[in-house]
Amino acid sequence: MTWEMVDEGWGRKAADFASLSEPANSREYTFVHHRLGVGGGDRLLDMACGSGLAIELARIRGATCAGIDASERLIAVARDRNPDSDIRVGDMNATGWDDASFDVITSFRGIWGTTPDAVDEAHRLLPAGGRLAMTVWGNVGKSPGAWMLQPLRWATDEKVANQANMVALGRPGVGEAFLESRGFDASERFEVPFVFEFPDPVTYARGLASMGPAYEAIQSVGEEDFLIRAEALAEQHVRPGLPLRGEIQLFGYIGTKR
Ligand SMILES: C[S@@+](CC[C@H](N)C(=O)[O-])C[C@H]1O[C@@H](n2cnc3c(N)ncnc32)[C@H](O)[C@@H]1O
Numbered sequence: 001m002t003w004e005m006v007d008e009g010w011g012r013k014a015a016d017f018a019s020l021s022e023p024a025n026s027r028e029y030t031f032v033h034h035r036l037g038v039g040g041g042d043r044l045l046d047m048a049c050g051s052g053l054a055i056e057l058a059r060i061r062g063a064t065c066a067g068i069d070a071s072e073r074l075i076a077v078a079r080d081r082n083p084d085s086d087i088r089v090g091d092m093n094a095t096g097w098d099d100a101s102f103d104v105i106t107s108f109r110g111i112w113g114t115t116p117d118a119v120d121e122a123h124r125l126l127p128a129g130g131r132l133a134m135t136v137w138g139n140v141g142k143s144p145g146a147w148m149l150q151p152l153r154w155a156t157d158e159k160v161a162n163q164a165n166m167v168a169l170g171r172p173g174v175g176e177a178f179l180e181s182r183g184f185d186a187s188e189r190f191e192v193p194f195v196f197e198f199p200d201p202v203t204y205a206r207g208l209a210s211m212g213p214a215y216e217a218i219q220s221v222g223e224e225d226f227l228i229r230a231e232a233l234a235e236q237h238v239r240p241g242l243p244l245r246g247e248i249q250l251f252g253y254i255g256t257k258r
Contacts, residue, residue: 048110052078145246184255
């Protein structure tokens with residue numbers, strides 16, 4: 001798949017993704033920004049920025065922000081939220097910004113073991129001492145909220161295998177070795193809070209259906225079936241008076257360019 005095809009899955013429900021799914025990620029964004037000490041004067045790039053909530057939160061902390069994502073329709077939301085930021089539709093593996101344009105680069109579940117070129121690109125875009133922070137899934141299957149991502153496994157076996165490869169970086173030592181091998185000192189690996197929250201099964205199904213990997217499942221089972229089955233799954237987890245809530249294990253790495 002080329003980067004130009006990413007929008008087909010990620011962009012088709014951009015407004016749903018931005019307003020139903022992405023807000024739950026604010027725990028992750030805030031935690032990582034805080035850990036990095038993001039603040040006034042920082043030139044920050046968010047790689048695979050999606051619909052730009054992380055950029056909005058970094059801006060609130062005073063950073064001058066830029067972003068790039070392959071999905072044109074997610075970028076439309078990111079620009080709407082951050083009209084004065086330099087936000088581009090493009091490939092995170094070859095962004096077009098000049099060398100050492102940023103002090104800090106973040107990527108929230110955007111850089112995977114399958115995307116080493118993006119780490120090389122981040123390396124080029126930072127000065128020596130600049131920092132790259134990235135988050136990757138941990139053991140999703142053993143997480144309390146594992147059921148919430150179960151519908152993504154309704155994709156074809158081939159697509160599910162690819163999803164498994166994409167999470168390899170979460171294993172102890174793997175992410176550190178990956179960053180070390182690409183010119184970063186990766187001293188920090190830490191657990192990052194991540195929670196999905198939805199008010200009810202219908203909103204859960206709709207929110208989940210807006211995510212790129214869900215599209216792979218939808219192509220297998222059809223949209224209507226996907227929504228019906230996801231709603232039925234969530235019904236089993238309803239707690240009266242409380243939102244549906246599922247914590248998923250997520251790890252973060254901070255690499256400093258040598
Ligand atoms: C798991 S989502 C994470 C999005 C965002 N960081 C967030 O926290 O919601 C992965 C993102 O990577 C983007 N993406 C995939 N391949 C890309 C590429 N080659 N260049 C730029 N963005 C890409 C998708 O469009 C999608 O927004």
